[in-house]
Amino acid sequence: MTTKFTQQEILPLKTDVGALGNRINLETRANHNKVDKMMTLKFALAIRDRKIYRQGIQMYYHIFKAIEFSLDREFARADSKWAPLLKEIWKPAIARKDRLFQDLLFYYGEDESKFSNPILQQQIDFVSHIKKITDTKPYLLLAYMHVMYLALFAGGRLFRSKLAHATGLFPKVPGKTMEEVSLQGTNFFRFEVEDEDALRIAYKRDYELNTRNNLTEAQKLEIIEEAKYIFDKNADCVKEIESHNLKRLRSKVSYKVAVYGYYSILILSILVLCYYARRIILNF
Numbered sequence: 001m002t003t004k005f006t007q008q009e010i011l012p013l014k015t016d017v018g019a020l021g022n023r024i025n026l027e028t029r030a031n032h033n034k035v036d037k038m039m040t041l042k043f044a045l046a047i048r049d050r051k052i053y054r055q056g057i058q059m060y061y062h063i064f065k066a067i068e069f070s071l072d073r074e075f076a077r078a079d080s081k082w083a084p085l086l087k088e089i090w091k092p093a094i095a096r097k098d099r100l101f102q103d104l105l106f107y108y109g110e111d112e113s114k115f116s117n118p119i120l121q122q123q124i125d126f127v128s129h130i131k132k133i134t135d136t137k138p139y140l141l142l143a144y145m146h147v148m149y150l151a152l153f154a155g156g157r158l159f160r161s162k163l164a165h166a167t168g169l170f171p172k173v174p175g176k177t178m179e180e181v182s183l184q185g186t187n188f189f190r191f192e193v194e195d196e197d198a199l200r201i202a203y204k205r206d207y208e209l210n211t212r213n214n215l216t217e218a219q220k221l222e223i224i225e226e227a228k229y230i231f232d233k234n235a236d237c238v239k240e241i242e243s244h245n246l247k248r249l250r251s252k253v254s255y256k257v258a259v260y261g262y263y264s265i266l267i268l269s270i271l272v273l274c275y276y277a278r279r280i281i282l283n284f
C-alpha cells in the first residue's frame with residue numbers, strides 16, 4: 001500500500017460525534033480504561049513467562065478466529081444484505097487469525113492440538129456468543145471490526161515495542177539471531193504492508209463512510225452496546241486466565257505439601273520407632 005492519506009483530509013475529527021467509531025470510543029471510555037489498566041499489569045508479567053504469554057495470545061486466537069469465521073460466513077451468503085457493506089470496510093491485511101496461528105505453533109512446539117480449541121469457560125462462551133449473535137445480526141460485526149482490530153494500532157503498538165525487549169520470551173535457536181527468533185513469535189502485532197498507518201487510515205475511513213448513512217439509529221445503539229460487551233468480555237477472559245493459573249499453582253503447592261508431609265511423617269515414625277527400640281534393647 002503506497003497511498004499516503006493525511007488524517008485531517010480523510011478521517012472524522014474526534015469531536016465529530018456523528019461518526020460511529022467516535023461514538024463507540026466515547027461510550028466505552030470507562031470500559032477501555034478498566035481493561036487497559038488490567039492488561040498493562042498482566043502484560044508486564046506475561047512477557048517474562050512464555051507459558052503465560054502463549055495463554056494470552058491463545059485467548060486472542062479464539063476470539064479473532066470466531067470473528068473471522070463469522071465475517072467469512074456472511075461474505076459467503078449470496079443473499080446477504082450486509083456482506084457488500086462489510087466487504088467495503090474489511091481489509092485482508094488486517095486479519096489476525098492466521099498470524100496468531102503461526103505464533104501459537106511457535107510457542108507450542110508446532111503442536112496444533114495444544115491450542116486448537118478453547119478450554120477455558122469464558123473463552124468458550126465468548127466464541128459461541130460471537131458466532132451466534134452475528135449470525136442473526138451481522139451488523140454487530142461492526143462492533144468487533146472497530147474494537148478488536150483498531151486496538152492493534154493503538155495499545156497493540158505499545159505491546160509490540162515492549163515485546164521487542166522481552167528477550168526472556170524467546171528460546172535460543174542455534175543458527176538464528178534473537179531478532180530472527182522474535183519475528184517468528186510476534187506475527188500477531190505486525191502487518192505485512194508497506195505502510196501500516198495507511199492501512200489504519202484506510203480502514204477507519206471506510207468504516208466511517210459505510211456506517212454513517214447505512215445504519216439506523218437503533219442499529220448503531222446496538223453496536224455501541226456490543227462494543228461495551230466486547231471490552232467487558234476481554235477483561236473477563238484475562239481474569240479467568242489469571243485465576244486458572246493461580247488454581248494450578250495452588251494445586252501444585254498443596255500436592256507438594258501433601259507429598260512432603262507424607263514423607264516427613266514416615267521418617268518421623270521411623271525415628272520414633274528406632275528411639276524406643278534402642279531404649280528397650282538398652283534396658284535388657
Ligand code: HEM
Nearest residue numbers: 021025035036039040146147148150151154155158231234
Ligand atoms: C494495555 C492495554 C491497552 C493500552 C495501553 C491501550 C492504549 C490505547 C491508546 C493509547 C489508544 C489511543 C487513544 C486515542 O487515540 O485517543 C487506544 C485506543 C483504542 N483502544 Fe486501546 N489500549 C489497550 C487495550 C485495549 C484493548 C484490550 C482493546 C479492545 C479490546 C482496546 C481497544 C481500543 C480501541 C477500539 C481504541 C480506539 C482506536 C481508534 O479509534 O482508532 N484497547 N488504546
